[in-house]
Amino acid sequence: MIRLHHIPGSRSMRVLWLLEELGLDCDLQNWSLTDGSLRRPDFVAMSPAGRIPALEIDGRAIFESGAIIQYLTERQGQLAPAPGDPERAEFLEWIGFAETQANIIQALNIHHIFLRPEAARSVPLMKLDTKRLAVTAAALDRHLTDHDTLLASGFSAADCMLGFNIQALFRFLPEGDYPNLTAYRDRMTARPAYRRAEERGGSDAIYAQDFYEVPHD
Numbered sequence: 001m002i003r004l005h006h007i008p009g010s011r012s013m014r015v016l017w018l019l020e021e022l023g024l025d026c027d028l029q030n031w032s033l034t035d036g037s038l039r040r041p042d043f044v045a046m047s048p049a050g051r052i053p054a055l056e057i058d059g060r061a062i063f064e065s066g067a068i069i070q071y072l073t074e075r076q077g078q079l080a081p082a083p084g085d086p087e088r089a090e091f092l093e094w095i096g097f098a099e100t101q102a103n104i105i106q107a108l109n110i111h112h113i114f115l116r117p118e119a120a121r122s123v124p125l126m127k128l129d130t131k132r133l134a135v136t137a138a139a140l141d142r143h144l145t146d147h148d149t150l151l152a153s154g155f156s157a158a159d160c161m162l163g164f165n166i167q168a169l170f171r172f173l174p175e176g177d178y179p180n181l182t183a184y185r186d187r188m189t190a191r192p193a194y195r196r197a198e199e200r201g202g203s204d205a206i207y208a209q210d211f212y213e214v215p216h217d
């Protein structure tokens with residue numbers, strides 16, 4: 001039995017999408033970002049920082065989405081260049097890049113959505129993080145000028161690592177500024193496995209607005 005600890009619209013979407021691409025069934029256990037349950041000892045025993053996702057598989061629980069993605073590709077021998085393959089370094093780079101970008105999205109989620117009261121927000125930090133996110137989106141957009149997928153050899157689990165980012169980043173950046181990234185998002189979200197994951201995982205539980213403008217000082 002494989003069990004994914006999940007919150008709709010969060011990084012666990014990366015894992016759910018990859019499980020669907022690999023044809024692996026899983027049991028889903030839903031959690032909440034706001035009810036304090038991620039700090040419960042039973043959850044922290046699986047994910048010590050109290051973060052989603054965690055994956056129960058092969059008699060243990062694995063935390064950190066990048067580690068889970070690599071574990072699953074190695075276990076199944078699919079959707080990743082093997083060690084020694086010329087594309088291996090690039091695969092690992094994109095796994096790390098996706099998490100760098102996700103951390104900026106997370107900071108913006110905190111500023112725009114979770115931090116209360118509004119007076120506690122820092123407009124300079126919101127501007128800075130929006131600019132830092134734009135740098136990562138522009139880098140992806142440049143890369144995707146001549147790539148349909150992150151790796152030249154085709155779809156891989158590195159694309160799944162962007163599975164939470166490609167939806168969330170356009171809450172803070174205008175789609176029109178990133179035509180290649182927008183087209184990539186549309187290609188990836190049209191994949192049957194992505195659609196199955198979205199249907200199973202439930203609709204995003206984080207955003208109440210389509211777009212969040214940086215407030216004025």
Ligand SMILES: N[C@@H](CCC(=O)N[C@@H](CS)C(=O)NCC(=O)O)C(=O)O
Binds near residue numbers: 033066
């Ligand atoms: N590097 C971790 C980050 C996990 C993470 O921060 N997940 C968010 C949801 S997308 C979370 O659980 N946040 C709860 C919190 O920050 O308390 C990973 O990739 O698994």
